[in-house]
Amino acid sequence: MSSVLFDSPGPRGRRNSYLWSAAAVVAIAGVVYLGARRLAENGQFESELWAPLFDPRHESFPAVWRVIRQGFLHNLQAAALAMVFSLSIGTVLALTRVTSGARVRWLVVGFIELFRGIPVVIAIFFASRVLPEFGVDLPTLWYLVIGLTAYNSVVIAEIIRAGLNAVPSGQAEAAHSIGLTRGQALRIVLLPQAVRIMLPALISQLVVILKDTALGFIIAFEDLQRNAGFIGQELDNPLQAYLLAAVIFIVVNIALSRLAVYLEARLSRGTRSKAAQVTEVATDATTGA
């Protein structure tokens, strides 16, 4: 932010600014210090609590990391399955919505609005409760995947629709005028352009799916978070164990977000503003995670 909101200060203003800045630094440092002191008082900085997680020479280190790795692999597995299903079902929903007649369209819109209105937590929990009542007995992993897919497929359908809408209408008209059918126009002309526009939004939604796999704890899915809790209980260091889990999630998600930014820069040359619009639509959707 340029300093449009205030004049560049004169000598007295600068002195005041230094004074207040110093006060602000002291206040911020004070808050950090108080937090740190509380933690120190409770012995949270004892190496005993950190070593099993971060010191390879510690006896528990291999076991701890085996459990952590297993947990995170479960997250990745659930995320990969949910991503594949959400993408395919989402694409089918979006294409049905834009190609079919009024009656089917309203059906699809109703379906989308219904599942967009349910919290993903509810979708996961009730997948694990409702399906067994109908004799569908699956491993926990699949209830999580089904819950995540129910929610994210409709969000992805909305992203794809926004992407299709963002392709200039002249493209569809041109495709029709050279004799392509509606299906051909969609597949050959519109979708490839739409994918370019919506890729960043799509990737951020996929990141949301990965993050939401942590909600598996609701149905006792043995993911990274649950395993970290387990370690915290065994070694009596829940703070450190959850911190480690958080760091792993943050690192992986930042890497994926970076990938999204990189792909956006590469793919949306010339269609930047359109991509930004779709990203906006998608952020509305992703905040609903």
Add this chain to the structure above:
Amino acid sequence: MDAITDNLDLFWRGILTTLEICVWAAVLSLVIGTVIAIFRVSPLPPLRAVGTTWINSVAVGQAEAARAIGLPFGKSLRHIVLPQAFRTVLPPMGNVYIAMIKNSAIVGAFGVSGDLFWVGQTLTGARGYGALPVLLGVTAGYLILTLPAGAAVAQIERRVVIAR
């Protein structure tokens, strides 16, 4: 359908509890978010370092005009910049709040409170009702909250959006 008709009062209280949690979260996050945004644009470097901001969407000319008529930082923010910034961000903020209604379900998973998700868990678990009717009830509860909120956001969006 007994699961719903027998427990209408429980569902109703669940809806109210969910709403209550959201109102608290909405107010607190609005206040803290605004403070962080003000930090972000303030003249003091350490505060600037603390907090993304929406204020940037307000035309630069507005801030320049505020300064030209001699308003200091606090007044130009309060009278000129923030009122316009709030209008611009109302629609996205509305969407954040709708998302908050849904995200509030997570508290039920921690066994806190009597919110809608907790109602669903209690009825299917301890009270032994069938999961499908309870699911319908819980879903209806969330839709009662989110659909009107969504319509309201769309309405506000049409009304307050400023042409730039």
